[in-house]
Amino acid sequence: MPAVPPYPLRFEPILRQLIWGGRRLGTLLHKPIGEANDYAESWELSDYRDAVSVVNEGELTGTTLRELVQFRGREVLGPGLSGRNQFPLLVKFIDAREVLSVQVHPDDEKGKRLAGDNGKTETWVIVDAEPGSLIYAGLRPDVTREQFAAAIETGQVEPLLHRFPARPGDCIMIEAGTVHAIGAGVLLAEIQQMSDATFRVFDWGRVGGDGRPRALHVREALESTDFARGPVNPLIPALETTSAGNVHEQLSRCPYFALDRWRLSRPAVLGCDDRFTILMGMEGRAKVRHEGQRVRLAFGETLLLPAAVGPCEIIPDGEAEVLTCVVP
Numbered sequence: 001m002p003a004v005p006p007y008p009l010r011f012e013p014i015l016r017q018l019i020w021g022g023r024r025l026g027t028l029l030h031k032p033i034g035e036a037n038d039y040a041e042s043w044e045l046s047d048y049r050d051a052v053s054v055v056n057e058g059e060l061t062g063t064t065l066r067e068l069v070q071f072r073g074r075e076v077l078g079p080g081l082s083g084r085n086q087f088p089l090l091v092k093f094i095d096a097r098e099v100l101s102v103q104v105h106p107d108d109e110k111g112k113r114l115a116g117d118n119g120k121t122e123t124w125v126i127v128d129a130e131p132g133s134l135i136y137a138g139l140r141p142d143v144t145r146e147q148f149a150a151a152i153e154t155g156q157v158e159p160l161l162h163r164f165p166a167r168p169g170d171c172i173m174i175e176a177g178t179v180h181a182i183g184a185g186v187l188l189a190e191i192q193q194m195s196d197a198t199f200r201v202f203d204w205g206r207v208g209g210d211g212r213p214r215a216l217h218v219r220e221a222l223e224s225t226d227f228a229r230g231p232v233n234p235l236i237p238a239l240e241t242t243s244a245g246n247v248h249e250q251l252s253r254c255p256y257f258a259l260d261r262w263r264l265s266r267p268a269v270l271g272c273d274d275r276f277t278i279l280m281g282m283e284g285r286a287k288v289r290h291e292g293q294r295v296r297l298a299f300g301e302t303l304l305l306p307a308a309v310g311p312c313e314i315i316p317d318g319e320a321e322v323l324t325c326v327v328p
């Protein structure tokens, strides 16, 4: 790895094709997709098993996120987080041309025990939603384990799910243990723990690429579901106008990540000096100023500000909307 000081880092997206994916990762977000119409996920920052992000801009081009964490943890993660051997967060864009399976993720303890993986708490920020598209988040009030198990048995899961229309800009926090599905027509950004522990309970009667139903994980799902959780609705963010006239919204807060949204019409200084910050471009274009360089942050793009880079001035091109995500 070149011995150069860190700078705002851009990584090559890792594209995932799955039966429910579509084309919008390419057509709207300008990811380098091929001809197929099943592009489901763009892993923007990942240090998960064999899916590891690689820097694709500047002097650190070719360096993996895992190498940065393992060999330059103090500079990249920050002093309080260094010593970890894995980057703690996974951020993605997800294009659901079709509805995703109904699923639940375990918490850390159950993730380790049932899947040999971290738990998974996640947050969605909706980018685009076709008319009529839905979000399924949580069970209807008072659904019991017995009712849910019987519904899985008979394939009648949908009536037990809480649902609402998907609206661009809405932010939904899916804590571990919440039954959920992303509906057909939704394109969203997802911020989550570095984990892929997913237990599927219902796949809408469809078959996978091999013509057979995809596996369900009923026992693990029932054990991971929090039956006290009930319906989950979009967050109502606390909103603040900064002295420069920008709008700041506090989105989700949990032990794993703190997510904020910034609607910028004037330059703003974002980032931290003691930990890394993830920046995601959600609307318009901006430039990130760092030591005389200006790094582009457009809609659909993700940058990692290493801890050693410190706060940076973000200059919107007209107006821009940016998410920031840190480990609290």
Ligand SMILES: [Zn+2]
Residues within 6 Å of the ligand: 103, 105, 122, 174, 180
């Ligand atoms: Zn999920």
